[in-house]
Amino acid sequence: MTPFGARLRAMRKARGITLSQMAGALGVSSAYLSALEHGKRGRPSWYLVQGVIAYFNVIWDEAEELTRLAELSHPRITVDTSGLAPEATELANRIARDIGKLSREDAADLVQRLKHATGDKR
Structure with missing residues (x-):
């Protein structure tokens, strides 16, 4: 699970929203949303993150935190250490x-x- 996926799932569950309800509102499939929550999909797009922020009607610090978590949530990363110690x-x-x-x-x-x-x- 990724940091963004964990937060997304916690927010959804806390509000009693089903996966299919949220997926429908965001215009994505339930399968995609489930894979995103479980870290089986790559980092969400900026547009999807903005959609999540609007869907949950979060502002300021919480919106910034969701954006930060999305940036840190690519489950398969490449690290280039060329030129480093x-x-x-x-x-x-x-x-x-x-x-x-x-x-x-x-x-x-x-x-x-x-x-x-x-x-x-x-």
């Missing part, structure tokens, strides 16, 4: 190889450490 290439390869072995807590811890190391406040 060897440690960066090792890190990228270790993550690619071992990410499935991490617990949710360990993954969250690594994300927080990376945010701290890069000064990312979001």
Whole structure:
């Protein structure tokens, strides 16, 4: 599951909206929306994110957060480490190889450490 998919599903469930109701309102198939929620589809388009924001009638910080989560939600990424330090290439390869072995807590811890190391406040 991707960060955007998890948030989308939580918002939908909290409001008691079915997958087919939301899919119909957004003009997408239920299968696509389900795949998006479960991280089996790539990053949603800007237009779909805007449609979700309008559908849930969210504003400001929550809308910005949905947009940020969508940007971070491509389930299959490519990391180009050419020109970077060897440690960066090792890190990228270790993550690619071992990410499935991490617990949710360990993954969250690594994300927080990376945010701290890069000064990312979001």
